Amino acid sequence: MRSTPCRNRPTPRWPRRRGGWRPGCARMPARPCGWRAISSVCRRGPPRRTKKMAKVRTQRMAEPATRAPDRGRNRPGQLTYPPPLPKRGACARHRPRALQPLRASSGDRMTASVAETRRLLLGIGMATCAVALFGLGDALTKYLVERQPIERIAALRYSIGTLMMLAVLAPRMRGRLWRISRPWMVLVRSLTLAFATLVMGYTLRLMPVGETVAIMYLAPFAVMALAVVLLGEKVTKTGWLLAALGFAGVLLIVRPGAALNPAGVGLALCLAAATTGFHLITRVLTRTETPIALLFNANLVGAVLFTLAAIPTAGAPWPTLFDTGLMVFLGVSFIIGHFLFASAYREAPASLIAPVNYLHFVWAALMGWALFGHVPDGVTMIGMAMILVSGASIAVMAQYMSRPPR
Template sequence: MTDRAPDAVVLEPGLPVPDTAPPSVPHRPLLGVAFAVMAVLLFAAMDTITKVLTASHGYPVTLVAWARYTVQLVLMTALLAPRHGRGLVTPTRPLPVLLRSLSLVAASLFMGLALRRLPLAEAGALVFTAPMLVVLLAAPLLGETLSAGRAALALLGFTGVLLIARPGGDLDTLGVVFALACAAVTTAYNLLSRTLRAEQPLTLLFNSALVGTVAFGVFAPFSWSGDALTPTLMAMFLALGVLAGVGHFLLTLGYRYAPASTIAPVSYLQLVWAGIFGMMVFSHRPDQLALLGMVIIAGSGIATVVTGGRTTTRSRAVRT
């Protein structure tokens, strides 16, 4: 029986967590954490730009997503294709990789729709229920062990959802539905990622960019609406792809230098960044119950990752 690394907890769905770093890579956890902190900052900035373009300037979500994936694909092709060649495009298991990429496309669509209707912090917190769903579903779908403690932590996290999306609250109901739909497809994405660890991370990332470009490109000719383009708006469209590509690269470096159980809790800093950007750009401040819900979701998620990491460490010690 093989060990499984703890769950990757990333709002912007990231690369699958490697089981172990390559032997030639030194163990430098502080450097890994620093890379992860920068990555989630870039992901929060990307969500902020997406909300500005869709909610404030009226651009369709499909157009914004197409621009993000296209810029990312062009950058990866220019920088990586000369070195990696066809290996960048051809995975060993094409069908699961395609399904994983389509899950990410759906997540991007639902997240964009949610951000049009919800504040940044609340939308992010609702989507952060995905790692808890992974914990609950990994047992029946992947045959992984689910302890009573981790199940209780996952269920506790959903009480935070009820506090954020409570009846009578100020949040848009359809926006909440979109955010929870994003969490659902992100769960599928993460579960597929756990079955594809033999694939090269750059191959997975390139295929996601390629599928996203094609999928959203189908709608691009019918999505040309919104404010007239200015140099600033064009720069924001270009920034989406740059932030996504650099963010994923930094996250990959983070997992390369530090174990998953150390890196994954850092992802919850994205909620902090989202709250800060929400106040700075949109002058939004979550109410007290919503803040409590975010704390519960973040706390239970971090505890889930930490306890999972300890369990994996103990099991390795026993077998060796």
Template structure:
């Protein structure tokens, strides 16, 4: 998710300025700085997805995703463990924290499978259905009022996805299925992030997501290990996934310190533009007119939710 900010996935910070508190309050706002940090983060997220798409054409998906998590976890241990030690593993609702990590792990795997079979822009657009699913589920699970605007966003979001993944549109059916599964797992991750934000420290949530993905893919490594030596370029790309994703999430965390969530949420759809440009520049793929309309509709549905939803307190580790 792709680790897109639709769920603000785990951060791999590279400085000691990461907060260990569940909430941050009364932060000064610098909208322009927050905007620029978020834009840079979204660009890095798209870079990570592009690297994943390229590598999955040469290696199996579990191996590629495993490298992303192992690098991510290793960087956190090297940088954060010496200073924060027990803060990395201390939680109040450990079961839900683990479930949250499992949801992100499943989302990453499904996103990799989708990117292997589908163009970057269309895959990214379908994954952005996650905020709409969150709005749908939050009414029953979190007792949040959906309202007329929320239902409008939900309906238009699904219409947009149908236009992108329409029969005869040329997209791989299995790829569409994996993209939808990634969006559902991402929505679960977001809902759990909301539930845990008030009780868990950001640094622990970050670490557990990286650790759980590393354990799961690490244990399965003997079954999908490919006995071939990566080229220099492939090795650099394999190592860079965890770094680009981690740095992107860290920059997005900093963005939340300078601008409110209600301002940054609509900005996440800038990633659709990055994905379209990179898909064209790197892979030579351009969505057709109907798919472009569907992508715009999906973005509009998310923007409706972002603009009409009640402002929330900024949380460091809340896609």
């Protein structure tokens, strides 16, 4: 008596798409369950396939799996030549086994862990170098504004940044470098940054570098408070307590007995207000614009605006060769710092990079001590430490709260 044929009988299906021969059964017997073989293809088995065809088939049939760093034939975390999905009514003999990825060996896991640690350290190192360049740039700005007009320094700084971006990024990105969807809002952001740069120059004429940058970092706390009203964001009680700690640190820095210039303190608070507006506009624009386009347009608008503003200062004494070299280095250091900070976010998560940004005024205070011999007093250093701890904690909390639930 002839047995009932199996519904999962392997039928030879010749090249389908780019996957090559596709069997209908995992074991490929010649005559299973009384079914007569159509040809000798089943006895010979599937045709010989190349590694490229196997890779295409693996990616098409298997679920997304983690790739191991090695390039071997059997990669941990991937499937090698997976059997087809089981059909209804297939017998136990020809029912394919469940698709299970290969387990990574202990050596592969150790290699992946070491590589991930190196990437994290590289990202943190790049962010630290970026904020160190920003602190050095602030100290050089204080040195230069005492000898040259601020408009001339800013014009050279933004012009160098624009030319460097055109030389490095324009051949690869072309129109994407300057293409934006909301030009008026981008223009307002660029004008706000130019105003903050101008106020920063006048503030550094009257204030030490460390105290100026520390007061400027009042902006993240103001952004957090205004984002609740303007952007509808939510802040926890811990966030409000940390913001209050940061405000208290600023009050310790600008206390009446701190021997700071009152006009300089007022300009520093104005700088913090301009920085707050700049960050709020940036938070809205990042939903539709790319960071590279925002950076390029800000440099372009700043270069044009400060070049026009520097024309009336043509009668001022021209800088020496040393001062000119410092101004060129200032522009190069700021643009390299921005590139390093952007690259750091590609190597490490934002929860590790965002707190590093608060080392900016620490580097600024160190540069001010190295170049000008100014050392903040004990109470001012306590205020700086309070701003550093509260700002870094808020940055870490914001990154963890923004993660989607698992």
